[in-house]
Every structure is written in C-alpha cells, then in structure tokens.
Amino acid sequence: MIKHILCIGAGYVGGPTMAVIAKHCPGIRVVVADINADRVAAWRSGEPPIYEPGLKEVLATSLGRNLHFTADLEAAIPEADVIFVSVNTPTKTFGRGAGKAADLQYWEKTARTILQHAQGHTIVVEKSTLPVRTAEAMERILKTGNAGARFDILSNPEFLAEGTAIADLERPDRVLIGGAETKEGRAAIQALVEVYGQWVPADRILTTNVWSSELSKLAANAFLAQRVSSINAVSAICERTGADVLEVARAIGADVRIGPKFLKAGVGFGGSCFQKDILNLVYLCEHHGLEEVARYWESVVTLNLYQKRRFVERMIHAMFNTLAEKRIAVFGFAFKADTGDTRDSPATEVCRELLAEHAHVCVTDPQALPSARRDLHDAGPRLTFEDDPYAAARGAHAIALLTDWREYRDLDYERIYAGMEKPAFVFDGRNLLDAARLHAIGFNVYSIGRPDLSRL
Ligand code: UDX
Ligand code: UDX
Secondary structure (H helix, E strand, O other): OOOEEEEEOOOOOHHHHHHHHHHHOOOOEEEEEOOOHHHHHHHHOOOOOOOOOOHHHHHHHHEOOOEEEEOOHHHHOOOOOEEEEOOOOOEOOOOOOOOOOEOOHHHHHHHHHHHHHOOEEEEEEEOOOOOOOHHHHHHHHHOOOOOOEEEEEEEOOOOOOOOOHHHHHHOOOOEEEEEOOOHHHHHHHHHHHHHHOOOOOHHHEEEEEHHHHHHHHHHHHHHHHHHHHHHHHHHHHHHHHOOOHHHHHHHHHOOOOOOOOOOOOOOOOOOOOHHHHHHHHHHHHHHOOOHHHHHHHHHHHHHHHHHHHHHHHHHHHHOOOOOOOOEEEEEOOOOOOOOOOOOOOHHHHHHHHHHHOOOEEEEEOOOOHHHHHHHOOOOOOOEEEOOOHHHHHOOOOEEEEOOOOHHHOOOOHHHHHHHOOOOOEEEEOOOOOOHHHHHHHOOEEEEOOOOOEOOO
C-alpha cells in the first residue's frame, strides 16, 4: 500500500500530475520537491508558476491537505514509498550527441541524491521522457552502495499536452506503466496501478516491460509530430496549386483509418517534447546503426524547420521583397494556445528571422510575454513587447499571427486596420482568422496552405 509519494521537479509535468493524484487519492501524502525555491513558493501560495487552465482549482482541493511543496529534497526522500522523477531532460548542447541526445546530468544527479538518502524499499518512477534503456542505467546507479535501501524502477511516461493538462490527467486515453518482468517488478507495477486505479478505469491502464514503455513515449510524440509535418508538407503543395489545405485535411481526416485530429497546418510545431524526442529517437537509431530509420524520423524535424522558413519567405515576397524598417506585429509567442510556455516555439525563429531582415518586431501574447522577453533578451532595440494587441498593431505594416489564441479571432479588425500602415497585411500562421472577412475590411491576407486573398 502506497502512503507517501514524492515527486522531484515541480514543472509543467510534475506539478499538474501530482495535483491530480493528490486530489483523487486523499489517503496518500504527496510531496513535490524542486530546487527552484521561487517555484516552490509560488506552488505553495496556490498561484502556480505555470499557466494551465483548471490547474488552480485542482490545486486548491488538496494543497496543505495531502499535497505539499518543498525545496528540501533530501529531507523528503527517506519517507517516500514512491519517487517520481520529473526533472527536465533538454537536448544536449555540448559534447557527444550535442543537438540530439538528451542531457541527463540533472537526472543522474537526482538518482544519486535518491541513493544517498533513501531508506527501506522505494519505487523509483521515471516520469521524464528519457532515452530508451535509461531505467537500466538508473538501476545500476541505485544498486551501488546504500545497503539499507532496495529499489524497483518503473517507467510511467506522461502523455499530457500543455493547455489541456488537467483534462488529460483526469481522463487519460491510457496510463502506461513499464516494469521489470520479475516478481518484485510485477509487485511494483501493481502498487502504481492501484494509485491510478483510484480514478482511471482499469482497461485504460496498460502495463509493459520497461523498454516498451520508454520507447512508446518517444514513438507517440514522433507519430504526432509526423502528422503535423505531413499536413505542413501538403500545405506547401496547396500554396502552389490552388488547393486549400483546410479542405484537403477535412477530406483526409474523414477516413476513419486516418482520423481528423492533428491535421492542422501551421507555422510549425513547437513545445518542449516533439523536436527533443524525435532527435532523441534519431540518436538512438544512429547508435544502433539504423541509418535509414534515423533519416526517416529526422525528416520530420527538417520539414518543420522548412515550414518556419517558408512562412518568413512568403512574408518577404508578399511585402515587396523587403521588411527593412517595417513594423511587424507578432500575435502570439507561446508554442500553442492556453499555455505561457515558449520552449521551442516557432515564434522564436520567426521573430529572429524578421529581426535579421531589419524589421521592427512588436510581440504580444496573453500569457507568454515574460518568457518571450527571456528568450529574446539579446535581440536588440528593434524588438519591443506589448500586452495589448491593438497597441502592438498600431502603425504596423503587417500582423504575423503565430499562436492560435482564441481571443485573436475576436478582435476588432476594423479598428486594427484603421491604425495600420497601408497596404496592410495579415499572415495567419495558424489558419485561425476569418480570411474572407479580413479581406473585405481591406487586408491582404495570407494563410497557410490556402489561396492568397490579396488586393495587390
Ligand atoms: C517535462 C518532462 O519531465 C520532460 O521529460 C519533458 O521532456 C519535458 O517536459 P517539464 O515538467 O515540462 O518537463 O519541465 P520543467 O517545467 O522545466 O520542470 C522541471 C522542474 O524540475 C523545474 O521546476 C526544475 O527547477 C526542476 N529540477 C530540475 C529539479 O528540481 N532538480 C533538478 O536537478 C533539475
Ligand atoms: C505533446 C503531446 O501531445 C503530449 O501527448 C506529450 O505528452 C507532450 O508533447 P504538447 O507539446 O504539450 O504535447 O502540445 P501538442 O498539443 O501536442 O502540440 C505540439 C505542437 O504541435 C504545438 O506547437 C501545436 O501548435 C502543433 N500542432 C498540433 C499543429 O501545428 N497542428 C496540429 O494539428 C496539432
């Protein structure tokens, strides 16, 4: 029977996941530890350091009751029956595998801290997305020394998407738990199955061996990203031929074997997972000498880079082949709507390319401005930020819409048009806006994979 859960890492994954576990398991004490004291203080105050719809309400159900946040990791380890490791695993920026392999330094440091302080039997759960066979390495670390402790290692990858994290955790398509095919391994799996079983139907809890679980997470993200790159590839053909990608996506998605989801063409996928996990898969394939397989998956990322570049090239071409000294209002910097997260956001590269063309760029976003300021801190005086989209668009030659925030659909575009330089352009990188209506107002409208609505 699990009584104490500890989660290391109070980020986008650890925070919401533990809030939902604590809500549904009042008999379990859940402690979330993070090295970042400011983050811990924010969670404790009931005002999470991340924006996620519905999170505050879930947090309020158990904060201070059976859910606690701490910066004192070492003190929290001995009493834990289960330790979830949910620290970030960015792509390596140095040494071997730089640009592809996962940087495991935080993760290994965490494993060593667990080893040093654990007492009795502890189940260690990989929640972070990790390279396949990391659990094995973790096991090796945890089995050196500390005679007073015994460990079982499970893989329990997180499938939540940002912006819908709470709904995804409350009603998951599946929960995946991988463990060793031994008596102890099966008992550890069962203990975790019982935790999730308190709110997830039994047929949605899948158990596998550790490596299947680790690989499934990378493969799931690679498949999702591949769908986005596939429809983005189709959008490029549409722009050349007069086909409309919305019509094509609808026609393709009506086939139940394909399905309608994840077929939105756009300025490219972003977020902390897709690119990182595919590159991780590519590195794994190369390591095993699977060159063709590595190139296959790598092309998903290559196409994504192409899509972002193509977006900027279309802007330059439409605006008479020069952006120099023109003001561009960037609507949205987050990698998708309903999050303040900007990790690997397509907006980062688009903004940098616009600045390289000597455009004046004014960025607005309802949640992501603090993060955007950090990401582009070195961008120089041509870059500015505005909370208010109307102010961002005032005096602009063009709007580039890069995040699908619903509120951007409902702005008063007559008012915006009146305040802009003419001819006024809209480049809708998410096919969010009503192109015909904007065109009727006077804008020259360029959507992704759709015919231009231009007056020029
Ligand atoms: C998640 C997953 O865990 C990761 O595998 C995935 O690839 C990206 O998404 P996420 O929760 O989004 O990570 O990351 P982040 O929001 O950066 O949170 C990680 C937290 O761990 C941070 O708050 C950081 O301060 C904390 N941390 C990091 C520690 O407490 N200890 C460390 O040693 C390193
Ligand atoms: C993803 C996975 O969906 C989730 O299961 C996993 O746990 C983490 O990685 P996330 O990165 O939060 O979640 O967001 P997701 O909704 O998958 O979107 C990723 C990117 O793809 C975003 O930039 C989004 O705008 C883009 N996208 C998505 C499209 O461009 N078109 C689509 O049709 C869908």
